[in-house]
Amino acid sequence: MSSSPSCHSGKDLMRSAAASSGKSDVLEQYAKDYPVGPHDQPQSMCPAFGSLRVGLRMRRTATILSGSACCVYGLTFTSHFYGAKRSVGYVPFNSETLVTGKLFEDIREAVHALCKPEQYDAVVVINLCVPTASGVPLKLLPREIDGVRVIGIDVPGFGVPTHAEAKDVLAGAMLGYARREALEGPVQAPRGGRAKKPTVTLLGEVFPVDPVTIGRMLEPMELSAGPVVPTREWRELYAALDCAAVGALHPFYTASVRELEAAGRKVVGSAPVGYEGTAAWLEAIGEACGIARVKVEAAKNAVLPGLLGALAQKPIKARITLSGYEGSELLVARLLVESGATVPYVGTACPRTVWSEPDRQWLEARGVKVQYRASLEQDLAAFREHSPDLVIGTTPVVQVAKEAGTPGLYFTNLISARPLMGPAGAGSLAQVINASLANRPRFDAMRAFFEGVGTGAAAGVWEQPPKDRPEFRAQYAATLARAKKAEEAVGT
Ligand code: SF4
Numbered sequence: 001m002s003s004s005p006s007c008h009s010g011k012d013l014m015r016s017a018a019a020s021s022g023k024s025d026v027l028e029q030y031a032k033d034y035p036v037g038p039h040d041q042p043q044s045m046c047p048a049f050g051s052l053r054v055g056l057r058m059r060r061t062a063t064i065l066s067g068s069a070c071c072v073y074g075l076t077f078t079s080h081f082y083g084a085k086r087s088v089g090y091v092p093f094n095s096e097t098l099v100t101g102k103l104f105e106d107i108r109e110a111v112h113a114l115c116k117p118e119q120y121d122a123v124v125v126i127n128l129c130v131p132t133a134s135g136v137p138l139k140l141l142p143r144e145i146d147g148v149r150v151i152g153i154d155v156p157g158f159g160v161p162t163h164a165e166a167k168d169v170l171a172g173a174m175l176g177y178a179r180r181e182a183l184e185g186p187v188q189a190p191r192g193g194r195a196k197k198p199t200v201t202l203l204g205e206v207f208p209v210d211p212v213t214i215g216r217m218l219e220p221m222e223l224s225a226g227p228v229v230p231t232r233e234w235r236e237l238y239a240a241l242d243c244a245a246v247g248a249l250h251p252f253y254t255a256s257v258r259e260l261e262a263a264g265r266k267v268v269g270s271a272p273v274g275y276e277g278t279a280a281w282l283e284a285i286g287e288a289c290g291i292a293r294v295k296v297e298a299a300k301n302a303v304l305p306g307l308l309g310a311l312a313q314k315p316i317k318a319r320i321t322l323s324g325y326e327g328s329e330l331l332v333a334r335l336l337v338e339s340g341a342t343v344p345y346v347g348t349a350c351p352r353t354v355w356s357e358p359d360r361q362w363l364e365a366r367g368v369k370v371q372y373r374a375s376l377e378q379d380l381a382a383f384r385e386h387s388p389d390l391v392i393g394t395t396p397v398v399q400v401a402k403e404a405g406t407p408g409l410y411f412t413n414l415i416s417a418r419p420l421m422g423p424a425g426a427g428s429l430a431q432v433i434n435a436s437l438a439n440r441p442r443f444d445a446m447r448a449f450f451e452g453v454g455t456g457a458a459a460g461v462w463e464q465p466p467k468d469r470p471e472f473r474a475q476y477a478a479t480l481a482r483a484k485k486a487e488e489a490v491g492t
Pocket of ligand 1: 074
């Protein structure tokens with residue numbers, strides 16, 4: 001029997017196990033980079049999915065997971081559900097290999113076998129909860145093998161609160177590695193050669209057309225859009241570091257920002273979303289890059305009238321509550337407000353950072369309640385309090401809204417998978433939202449049709465209508481309470 005911690009051990013035990021296994025420095029850094037609260041557990045998918053996805057989307061990069069088989073199964077399934085075109089590597093373990101240190105040897109062997117320079121630029125190894133808690137020392141892996149970089153990271157659910165921030169764990173580790181390489185000597189140029197104009201690196205996974213739109217907006221300032229971090233290729237990391245300024249479009253890339261600032265780059269928060277957001281962002285970028293006033297004005301004049309026209313042409317007349325875990329929630333809320341919607345509440349699973357401050361201030365000045373690290377309970381309470389015409393949210397929030405006959409849109413699949421920047425963003429958002437609002441009569445018809453067939457435990461087809469038994473529930477609750485008391489008495 002092993003004394004190693006398991007998935008069911010609870011976060012406190014996992015944390016203290018990880019700390020006593022030599023991971024305190026990693027956990028302390030995560031606690032600083034990704035502060036928790038009001039809830040301190042992920043309420044969405046396994047956070048490691050963020051790191052896995054970043055690795056899987058990069059060319060010539062292999063990704064290996066080290067963790068419990070059930071976690072790896074779930075992560076592999078999700079990555080393929082989201083269209084990964086590559087295999088996920090896995091080094092299995094059992095109690096014995098975990099506690100004797102053989103797992104680390106197995107990982108090292110797997111990494112050596114995989115480091116083929118003709119196939120890969122980098123091999124990423126991700127420690128999930130149990131190997132992190134057990135202190136599997138990925139930092140002892142070789143830094144590179146035959147020219148292939150080896151990146152080992154710990155991404156435990158008890159240390160990284162969201163999958164969004166897990167993207168930053170890997171992106172930051174890669175930027176750090178690339179920055180040290182650039183300091184040591186010449187590095188590879190981007191695939192299409194170095195940019196002719198100074199660039200603005202964009203932080204955050206955005207819809208593919210958004211960087212193109214931003215590039216066009218930057219032209220009058222004689223700037224161009226640089227790579228998007230997380231990058232799609234190792235050599236893009238050097239180009240990302242080699243920029244005039246950074247646009248933190250998504251505000252949770254703390255570790256990546258640390259590396260970009262260490263390279264001497266200024267970081268600008270918010271994003272060119274809506275009329276006022278775009279004007280303020282172009283001003284901030286112009287200032288960060290030392291661009292002459294006249295060119296900043298030219299950039300604004302080139303885009304703002306079109307934006308105003310797009311917003312006026314596609315108004316949104318509705319009360320909407322919004323929540324998500326992608327990091328772009330505040331930006332979407334701004335665009336909704338500028339389109340004419342009433343937005344009483346926006347919740348984001350991400351933490352409050354300086355890079356979303358302009359958006360928070362703008363929204364709060366217009367009466368929007370901004371909730372960072374929003375819990376599912378807070379999102380649902382906002383839905384009940386404000387009786388919106390439309391709910392944009394995570395799966396469980398949208399499910400509750402639809403059950404109540406309110407149209408709902410999934411933030412991740414339907415909102416963050418569309419352009420957001422410039423006139424294209426305004427038009428596209430209004431289109432999907434107005435189409436969904438028009439569905440209300442269908443919800444009413446469905447509710448009327450299914451009225452009286454039962455809900456909750458009574459839903460379904462029955463020979464006899466199910467009878468609620470509250471006395472059984474009370475009995476079990478009392479038994480559980482007695483068992484807990486007895487357990488506590490033994491523990492004291
Ligand atoms: S790695 Fe941790 S957070 Fe992820 S599924 Fe496994 S136990 Fe849960």
